[in-house]
Amino acid sequence: MSGTYLGMPAFPKAAAVSTQNAQLRANLTHATHTIRDKRAKAVAELADWAELRQAGKEIKDRTLRRLDHYLLQAEAAVTAAGGTVHWAQAAAEANRIVADLVKAKGEREVVKVKSMATQEIGLNEALAAEGITAYETDLAELIVQLGDDLPSHILVPAIHRNRGEIRDIFREAMSRWGRPAPEGLTDSPAELAEAARLHLREKFLRAKVAVSGANFLVAETGSLVVVESEGNGRMCLTLPETLISVVGIEKVVPTWRDLEVFLQLLPRSSTAERMNPYTSIWTGTTRGDGPSDFHLVLLDNGRTDTLADEVGRQALRCIRCSACLNVCPVYERAGGHAYGSPYPGPIGAILTPQLRGLTSEVDASLPYASTLCGACYEVCPVAIDIPEVLVHLREQVAEHGTGHRAERAAIKAATWLLDHPAAYRTALRAAARTRRLQPRRLPLPGPAKAWSDTRDLPTMPEQSFRDWWKTRGQENTP
Amino acid sequence: MTTDSRERVLARIRTALGDVPATDEPPLRRGYLPAHVTEDRPTLLAVLAENLAEYRAHVNHATPQQLPEVIGRLLREHDTRSLAVPADLPPGWLSAVGGVRMLTDGPALTAERLDGIDSALTGCALAVAETGTIVLDAGPGQGRRILTLVPDHHICVVRADQVVASLPRALPLLDPTRPQTWISGPSATSDIELDRVEGVHGPRRLDVVLVGEAPR
Structure with missing residues (x-):
């Protein structure tokens, strides 16, 4: 099973180690510079980017101001479409709901679509403790899982690994989890992707339960949206009989039409594409097509605390594109692990301390993991003023007297x-x-x-x- | 337990929003453009073809009369021996196909069986030119979602009148109650050094046939 963030050292301590790792820095510099130039080009194609960004910000703010209303609307729509809605106040409760659903099906394994929410609540570890194996199916998550590692980037959790390291992990670990890596596997990305295809195919075909997150939940229709590239998401969302989606309460958007804004903002900000290869949208269950049993777990886990902070609540607008990571000078040098949470980089520095509170050493240090250069704010597709929230959180850290x-x-x-x-x-x-x-x-x-x-x-x-x-x-x- | 949690989460939200006045908000101002390209048919088709090709989909043109021949050629090129099709595929699409085992979509066509099939042929609900996206919604001529997912080769037929410019044009035409798959090029990943590579779990080859009266 992959590692855990528990007991992570404070950011400066972790960063002091990671900044000495020349390989890590080279990998990160290469990857983040590749993507940031492409993103700038993809965004420059749209003459109305500023207006899209404004609309994205405004839609999210309006949703947050009536969050209870939209969640109830979503719950009613999902239920009417044949789904079951669960509410979880914290990580342990969400994990318990998922584990019980899997056990009620008599299953011991699940396939997973990459999901930040399930990383945040440590679902894989919680399921393992109940004797249930969770197979990550996103290529980068697979690399992290096989390498007994931690994710270090929101979009590309294995960004800290280069192709040679990935080949070594596949060769060494695939056989322990299922189908071994092909003989003579090289470090060509196409061959590595092929190895992942072969390794995971048998798991997709036999899986009875899948666990996902969602990028958006449409209140008026109860529709869930997952954007992805590889097709592992489609496999998980289509083949199994039971689908369990763990979704943060801030993922809701009011109307079907609102997707026209976010599905323009997200792909260009995230992978610098006009559109990601696959987007799956489903509403409850459909007879004869896809899972016959659908469960939505609505997750709070610190989000209502964040919502209570008038300055900090803007962090809940985040659509997890990771553009802020790719332009951040601190992230580029320190790497994602130093942030001690699945949410690294600038957004992590404001989200993690708000979701978890400022009590631990690492969380109190996160608002300082920034030069306040403002590059993150500039690229944010929903205009989260990250520097503003950082300064606000620093004030809180200073007031509470935890360090500094x-x-x-x-x-x-x-x-x-x-x-x-x-x-x-x-x-x-x-x-x-x-x-x-x-x-x-x-x-x-x-x-x-x-x-x-x-x-x-x-x-x-x-x-x-x-x-x-x-x-x-x-x-x-x- | 979860009912209790539901009430508590809702109560916490309401407390957290104590500073927000309970007045109605003015309608949202959507200052963005309804489309980024001119919306005449030739432009839409050209932009769609260009964007599909950029994401490594193979774009083919055909008149309605030529369509069966183009489908036959694509299957021969891919060396297809077995083909999965929706039960309501328009008659005539397969009139130039020979020597290929046909499997019709239905509950008996399981994932395991589809895994051994070479190609799938479907229509679509609509296509979005600007983003190079084809939308399938399990409607007429499309079959279940699984049909275009498990085989390694997908041939998708797009009629010229199904192409719209942009997402703001597409969303009002789509039915949210239907399961949807939006496809923009073949399966791909950027997970190795943030560099795009085609081909992971979904079909690694996507052939799109654009059907109009005046092909180039």
Whole structure:
């Protein structure tokens, strides 16, 4: 079974290790730069991108403002179409619902469509504890599962692996999970995809239960939407008798028509395609076509806490495209694992601490895993102001006193100086006059040491800007 | 337990939204374009063909009279020995097909049996030019979803009058109660180094036949 995020170190500690991994950085730089250029091109094709983005933001905001109403509408529509709706307050309850449904069918295995929600709740591990094996069928999720690894990217969970590493994992682990890798498997992506096709085909054909998430849930019709590329989603959504979809309550959109906005925004932002190869849409059950038993598990798991925060709730607009990861300088260098959750990168830095709370060391450190450069906001197809939420969460971390006491003290001192201009001026002059005596580094004690140890102090100019400004008219320089 | 959870989640949502005024909102402003291409028939067909080809679908043109011959040729090219078709395939489509075992869609055509079949032939509900997308909704001439999923080769016939420009044009024409599969090129993945490779679990070859009066 794949690993777990429990007990992950705080972001700076994890990043200190991952940034030393040259292979990881090379893999990430290659992959994120490939996709970010393609995304920019795909977006530039649409003259009305700004209007689509505005509509996407507005639809999601309106939905969130009446979330109870739209969820009840969706529940009624799904039920009328032959589905069964379950509600789960937290991860354990959702896992229990799924495990009980699988056991009621007398099954010991399920096939899975890639789903962030089931990663978030640790469904595979919970099912394993009940003696149920969950087979991941998305190629990247398969790589992660076979490598006993953790996902590091929302769209491409195995982005930290290059083709050579993937070949080695397939050769080594496929036989333990089912059909072994073909003899003489090379690292050509086409051959690796073929190996996955052969390995998973027998599992698709015999599976009786599938578990999925959903990209969208249409309130007025009860329709669920899954976008994908490989066809593993279609296999899982079509072949088994029972389908269980675990869907976060923020995935609901009001109307069928709203899909025309999100199905333009998502593929271009995510895989930089005009449209992803396959989109499956189903409403309840259809006699003689696809699963005859459909269950929808609506998942809260911290989403209502996030909704209660007037600044932070915009994170619930997220459609999981991962464009923000691909442009983030911090993500590119630190890698996805450092974020200690299935949601890495800029969106993870605001989503994870809100879903899980700021109590653990890693979650309290996440709002600081950013340079606030704003690239994430620029590419976000639903205009989530990630820097704004990061700063807001930093305030909360500072207020709660979980770590970063030094920052609080520094800001207090700076505030006093800025409120007292005369003192500020004097301090600047004193600093300039003593510049020869100043050390190149300032070895701070305690937790601040990690910061000061890796940074040289800026050299102090001979004159402060204020003094230079005052005297510049008297000199004869251009 | 889950009924209780339902009430609690709903109550938590209502509490969380305590700051939101309970007034009706004005209708949503949809400032985006209804289409990004001019909507005359030749343009729509050309844009669809171009976008399908860019995603490595094989695009073929035919007049209604030529259609059976084109289908026959595609099956020969793929060396198809067995072909799955929907029960209500338009008569005449198969008139130029010989030496191929036919299997008609129905409950007896299980996934296991489909796994040994070379090709599937269907029509579609509509196609979207801008995105290079074909939509199947299990309607006339399409069969169940499984039919176009398990065989490795899918031949899809699109009539010129089924092509619309964009998603805003397509959605009002689609029935949400029907199970839908939107197909934009053959199966593909970007999971290895974020580079697109064709061919994983769905059909690895997609042949589209565009049927109109004046083929190029």
